[in-house]
Amino acid sequence: MTLPSSLTGEKAVLRLEFDGPLAVLTMDSAPMNLFDLAMWDAWEDAVGRLTARPPRALLVRAEGRVVSAGVDVSVFAGLAPEDAASFWRAKLGITQALEALPCPVVFAAHSLTLTAAFELALACDLVVATPQARFGLVERKIGFTPAMGGTQRLAQRAGPSRARELVMTGDLYRGTVLADWGVVNALFPPASFDADARAYAMRLATGPTRAHEATKGIVRRCLTGGVPAADTALPDVAAEVAATADHRHAVAAFLADGPEHTAEYLGR
Structure with a gap:
């Protein structure tokens, strides 16, 4: 049985649902699942709920054509330099809270996964993707650096040279490439991706x-x-x-x- 839990009012940009022992957290903010203030607030609320009552496993996924096109650039335009440290400390706290959950956490990337979403994926225990999914930390396009912990977590998984390459070039990398790097754990075909990702996470949720x-x-x-x-x-x-x-x-x-x-x- 699936029990919905609204996180941001009438139209949730992020939904927390439960499928038996498996919690499913779904980004659903068409068309790009951007990380604006509402999305970040929803994530903070969600990880707070999950920390207070951990499930047996968590699947993070997204609705729509893309997983996420990253951070809404207007956030940067409205952020005063003197407020930046406290702002990004709070956002890094979301990454750290997700990473600290005691249960297995799976991130499912069916397509484009940029910046904040990719950084959160790197905080998960396991990442599954389609071969065609594209990943990127593209903050160089606005003269910035990933500020939710993605650089160091990528270095941890793929090595410091790969982390520098991905962040400094700002290029996009396919799921197949990141599987070769050890960042993506499993590749599933697009036609069955949602079912395969859920089954993968459910196996963990019903485990020891x-x-x-x-x-x-x-x-x-x-x-x-x-x-x-x-x-x-x-x-x-x-x-x-x-x-x-x-x-x-x-x-x-x-x-x-x-x-x-x-x-x-x-x-x-």
Whole structure:
């Protein structure tokens, strides 16, 4: 069952819905899903709700011809230099909150995905795309630099040289290229993209939720403190997962039916 949750009044530019254990966050602001103040406010509200009550997985997607054409340039025209630091600190906070969710987060890009949307995609655990989807951090066109954390997260995924290339050139890159770089995790054909992306996310939502949370935590510790930091934390993390009902149930099912068992994970 899908339960809609309006985030911006009568016509939501961003919809938060629930399909059983899977939360689905959909940008729907025709024609370009631009990041104007209303879209950013909706995102801040959405990640606040998801932080307060995390789902078992989250799928981020978009309606329309494009995923997003990026930031509404009028935002830059109306932003005083003395207000820029606090403004972008708040927007970076949205990226950080999305990244900090304890559940698996999947970003689905069916077409053009620019600037703020691409930066949010890079904060997600996994990115799926069509081969023809195009991605870009094109802030150079207005003499700017990505300010929602995209540069450093791209460097983390694809390496610093690739990050400098993409940001400094402002070029657009196909989903196939970013898959080769390790930024896109899976490519799905356009005709079945929505169904494939939802199935991909639903598989995570019906998986061992606490184990997924542990995996995210260990990866985060490795990225911030290296392998030694992850190693230090791992025994306690593993002990916490060992105490979960899903782990105990799955072990029993494995012993009874083998690795292809069909035990249901309940997220506990």
